[in-house]
Amino acid sequence: MNRKKPRVVVTGLGAITAIGENTNELWDSVVSGIHGIHRVDSLNMDGYMTNIAGEVKFRLEDLDFLKERKTVDRAIEFALRAGLEALQSANLLGQLPKDTGCVMGTCLGGANSWEKWLNLRTKGDHAEPALWKQLRFNGIAETVSSEFGIFGPVVTISTACAAGGNAIGHAADLIRSGKASVVLAGGADALSILAVAGFHSLQSLSSEACKPYSGDRDGLSLGEGAGILVLENEEHARARQANIFAEVLEFGLSADGYHPTAPHPEGEGASRAIRKAIEKSGIQPEDIDYINGHGTGTPKNDSAETMAIKRALGENAAQQVKVSSTKSMIGHLLGAAGAVEGIVTVLSLFHNIIPPTANFTTPDPECDLDYTPNMALHQQQLDYAISNNFAFGGNNCSVVFRKYDPYSVALSTNLEKQSEERxxxxxxxxxxxxxxxxxxxxxxxxxxxxxxxxxxxxxxxxxxxxxxxxxxxxxxxxxxxxxxxxxxxxxxxxxxxxxxxxxxxxxxxxxxxxxxxxxxxxxxxxxxxxxxxxxxxxxxxxxxxxxxxxxxxxxxxxxxxxxxxxxxxxxxxxxxxxxxxxxxxxxxxxxxxxxxxxxxxxxxxxxxxxxxxxxxxxxxxxxxxxxxxxxxxxxxxxxxxxxxxxxxxxxxxxxxxxxxxxxxxxxxxxxxxxxxxxxxxxxxxxxxxxxxxxxxxxxxxxxxxxxxxxxxxxxxxxxxxxxxxxxxxxxxxxxxxxxxxxxxxxxxxxxxxxxxxxxxxxxxxxxxxxxxxxxxxxxxxxxxxxxxxxxxxxxxxxxxxxxxxxxxx
Known part of the structure; x- marks a missing residue:
């Protein structure tokens, strides 16, 4: 017997980035086109091709539960801050149902703890067990779950720069399949020498704030932070009269199978992820109003994404859709990118505003879509939006969000018939x-x-x-x-x-x-x-x-x-x-x-x-x-x-x-x-x-x-x-x-x-x-x-x- 799949809605948001200690500050800065990519204070950047990044400069240690912990990795601190805000936003702090889950994305996990541990170990010193637990990749999701009393599925996804979006999609799947009624979904990563040295070795860093889609772009800017969304079964949310920001429709995943670091030049794999997300959502390409792009600022990634959007939507629909890059303001947050950018996408629908691509200078013939340069656009109505995330290893993820309407119906066409497949x-x-x-x-x-x-x-x-x-x-x-x-x-x-x-x-x-x-x-x-x-x-x-x-x-x-x-x-x-x-x-x-x-x-x-x-x-x-x-x-x-x-x-x-x-x-x-x-x-x-x-x-x-x-x-x-x-x-x-x-x-x-x-x-x-x-x-x-x-x-x-x-x- 087929079961009706529940709709998945967003009822809470939490974020910490270089341009905001919380979600409201993040959104206000994004709409204003303000970037937070400046000189880094927390790391020694001598010898690297840049000394700037989207660094979080807010105090983290003020939270009581951080004061009680001996060792807390910086990425975990970000996740705890974002999780607390998200639960308060959803009015669920201390009131989570027993089946609540947590799905977190990360690229480098507890990288700062790993660096500290490795320094001790290579000197022949023992390190305290707490440090080893903080450096584990699943330590972020598990620490958040322990802190907030989560007893359902706890999952860590590490698909590099696509991890945050993948986490949102998988969390929605858990709700639709009845495995959870509420899931905290997001991502966290912190600046580290490991990341800086890595992108330096690939000559991928820009010496100035990144300029996604611009003709004179020359590289990415790293960033750090966390974003967490509270996803909820719509019936559960409405029963408790929750404020609903948006609906998560569907997501698409694909592999390039092309190169360890470079995207497919024609965006073949990425286009399949976008197309799959749209098809599963039961909508048409021309329905998409806005795409929060991957937009790193590197020459190859931005042109490949342009090709991917055209392949997925078709030339006509692609020319009509608005596209922008949040990375132009917060930097590339690696595993947290898709989560924070997902939050921006949700707020775009909620407020009917297209965020800008900051730092945009001159058009590029290979990036010929409407990349919304420098100034936000206020729209009469935004109904559907996509958040794109593409990663090393050819991992591609696209998530479709919809403006929430309690009277609309679930559009996904394949869920009920597939639910009984053995x-x-x-x-x-x-x-x-x-x-x-x-x-x-x-x-x-x-x-x-x-x-x-x-x-x-x-x-x-x-x-x-x-x-x-x-x-x-x-x-x-x-x-x-x-x-x-x-x-x-x-x-x-x-x-x-x-x-x-x-x-x-x-x-x-x-x-x-x-x-x-x-x-x-x-x-x-x-x-x-x-x-x-x-x-x-x-x-x-x-x-x-x-x-x-x-x-x-x-x-x-x-x-x-x-x-x-x-x-x-x-x-x-x-x-x-x-x-x-x-x-x-x-x-x-x-x-x-x-x-x-x-x-x-x-x-x-x-x-x-x-x-x-x-x-x-x-x-x-x-x-x-x-x-x-x-x-x-x-x-x-x-x-x-x-x-x-x-x-x-x-x-x-x-x-x-x-x-x-x-x-x-x-x-x-x-x-x-x-x-x-x-x-x-x-x-x-x-x-x-x-x-x-x-x-x-x-x-x-x-x-x-x-x-x-x-x-x-x-x-x-x-x-x-x-x-x-x-x-x-x-x-x-x-x-x-x-x-x-x-x-x-x-x-x-x-x-x-x-x-x-x-x-x-x-x-x-x-x-x-x-x-x-x-x-x-x-x-x-x-x-x-x-x-x-x-x-x-x-x-x-x-x-x-x-x-x-x-x-x-």
Missing amino acids: IVITGMAQIGAVGTDIDAFWNAVSASEDSPFSMFRDAEGMNTEVSAIQHYDSTSYIARKEARRMDKLSKLAVSVAMEALKNGQLEITSKNASHVGVILGTANGTMESLENFYIPVMNEGAVAANPAYFPNTVFNQAAGQVAMHTQALGVSSTVVDGHASFSSSVCMAYEHLRNGDADAILSIAADVLTPLLISGYKDSGWLENSGASKSLEHQLSKLTIGEGATAIIVETLTSALTRKVPIYAEIKGYGRTYDANQDGGINQSSRGIERAMEIALLESDVSANQIDAVFVAQSEIAHADFGERASVANLFYDANPYVSSCKHVMGEAQGAAAGFQMITAILSMENGRIPQLTEEATTQIIDANIERVLVNAVSLTGSNTSLLLCKYE
Whole structure:
């Protein structure tokens, strides 16, 4: 039975930027065409091609909850400030429903904390655990959620400069699918030497305030800040008589599959994102009144965006639409750009005003649209607007907003018919401690033999037992010339994607390329490239900024490389959720497939080990023999950290049957919750993993006594494992499912951990054997008929995911 999808409205706004301590100040400055791109005070910019940026110069430490925290990264401070304002604006502070979610975008996460931590670590000093928690990319979303009492889905998206817009779109999907009634959606990034040195190495920075779309533009201006929107189910908002700023209609994602940093010169990929957003919204190109453009001020980006708008809207409609760049006033906020620019787009509709492109000087024949130079335009009526965000790695995102009218109807044409589409798994692959072969993996998992763990040196040269990748050669998948320009993470992602495509008999051609997507999950991302790029800069300054390394420092580069090598050019995103990242990528793929955004999606997770990463886990207290002071939850930790990559093909049943391929399993539903304390420790009283399992069961219409097995997260962190086992016992009190795990072989493979678990679950259903955990936490292999399983995953810092799989019937 089809369900009517709820409309999604914007009921709260919060922002902090170089031109405003809050949203009202931001809007007043934007309408006035005032820019805040001036000399930077917080960083030493000596030796770089510019010393200006859109720096936030307002005091941050005045908030009471910031005073209570020992270590707060600057990007997290921005997010907390914007979140507080957004909730006050929505009149929801302290009154959030239990299913409230949070989706945050970021490009560089806690970069300032990472720089501090790396300085300590390279000197051989230990760093306090709080610093490690602040530098994690998912630390922004999780800190905001802990502060404001959020218990629903918490998601971090890191699609570089497209992350903020992607966060808004995914948050709207969560509301439409019934996963949340309220979601805080936005993005945050702070100025850092890492970012300055990176764009300096690419010669992309302008020595004056950037001039998007101008004929004499010569580069971008960096900025910093945060923007958060409160998105809400319209019925929920109207029931509490909320003030509604605008409606979020739809969004479109795409991949260029063209180049690690440069956009497709004809805007091919970006045009597909714009066109997809318009089509999903049920409107016509000529309906669009205003586009808040990506508008960075670099020669290639602005001309490519002009081409993209023309391709998407058609020449006639493109000549009629008003376009402007907010970056001309606040700088490029990286992962926060789409969020703040989304706020400006919403206010444009609310006030019927077209914001200007500041600093505009002279027209460019290659940028021949109406780019609204220097002065705001007051319109009689604005109904529809788009916010564009395009990023390194070829990630493209466009979001469509509509002026709110309580009497208008939902226009999306595909939502109801897609809501009943069944989602199946048709391919799988893994690269890890037993190599690349699926049969070898299953033999190792089901043999009850000693684990294939090995020793790995940390930054101090001390040995640590790990689960490291064995018997893998990237040149089996990637030409040597291309592999030399890629880091280990990207090579792993491309390799495991190719294995999954082969396993699932999915051939990507020009006809289906835009219908096949890539969603990558990672816990620690490009640590190798971050170290290779930043350590020389830290020691030698600007002269050591190497342009060969910088493109690989953004977390979405791996997904971009997958798109380039496989030509999967559809939906593209990167999600960062600690050790639950694979499950998060599957959940996101599930939503996109149910919404008709793709026929098939490669859901991938990958993480690698480096000596400094091992030291970080020791600083956190998560590894044995750590020199860090351990809290109660870590005192009995036996976590064996690992590396590896996993991939599955998640596909609509219609597509799978059309292709006539074997189906491994069906994904019936999932649950996502959050339950962390403010210090990042798990709050057992909120029963987070138990609630996630309950939600998965409810969505799947499966009772607890129908579950044959639960693949537990079993991270070997005593506090977390005890809580999960207690939740399983409580939820299945009158049933007796097998409790299973493959971590006796694969260890805790960071973001890929749940991927190995899911593949083990699928193979257990296929082979009628399962690795069962005993009360003594050992593993025994038993024969069993397995038809329905839950696969649990935890981020280690409060996020919980439970996916329900069953045999396909």
